[in-house]
Amino acid sequence: MPLHPDRWIETRPEGLYIRPADLFIDPHRPVPRAAVSHGHADHARPGHGTVWATPATIAIMQTRLGETAIGKPVPLPFGQTIELGEVRLRLEPAGHVLGSAQIVLEHAGARVVYSGDYKRAPDPTTETFTPVACDVFITEATFGLPVFRHPPAAQEIEKLLASQRTFPERCHVIGAYALGKAQRLLGELRAMGYDRPIHLHGALLPLCRLYERFGIRLGPVRAATVGEKGKPRADLAGEIVLAPPSAIADRWARRLPDPLPGMASGWMQVRQRAKQRGVELPLVISDHADWDDLLATAEEVQAEEVWITHGREEALAHALEVRGIRARALSLIGFDEEGQ
């Protein structure tokens, strides 16, 4: 008889704890030993001792948080199994951002997969999600409501290109998170044949360079800023500029020539959110699984039980129960509802 995972996995104030490995997963407080699924700030926090993560995630953490933010980084390539205490652990692609991993844990005859943030839609800038059969699947539910269905990215990119054709003199300034979304927009634009230089707010440059170092081709990019204070260039009429979401409606963007603010996020499906941010061109491009993919993935991995870390837990738990899959909300705290 395998030992049920609820006997060896605990939710503690620091986060999810794997007792026989003495290991936390994506803890939100500093701990001696952590496995980190991906580089977003709400999963990859500074101050841990030993950190197991993919080489890309380690590099992203060091770029964002500083070289000394991790006591002892242990890069673990996808598919390579290690033993931590009495647990076998390996990482498999989650398809969320570059280097994002599912964490596969085997102990006492049971296999548990922690998905981290994940998506199933194709993305030219990250590894493809690999489904792993398991007894317990620990999933996110950022977009866990039936209303959330993400359109194909190409359809949204076409909206941007159509707007550029309609307003050839306006500067299209698109809000995109620095890790993942900015690079995906570049990759998707290139996949649509857009080969002109794309201009980047200074805050987006370091991680774009990191992606290039890891072999992800983003095409010609230029700094959109000039001078020490990072003022936007005045000659960007008709161009596409990518900037952090906080910059698209502030003074920085208003200095661009006739700026047309857009934003790429799964949340752009909610009109109110687009309005609140002053977004004229909402692009529904998400790096998370949508409702259909959350359900399809839980069925595909054939889990007897699904534990839901954060997001719209109740709705997803109910829909899984209807499909004969036991479900439980873990209600972990510390994850960002914006769902980077």
Ligand SMILES: [Zn+2]
């Ligand atoms: Zn994330």
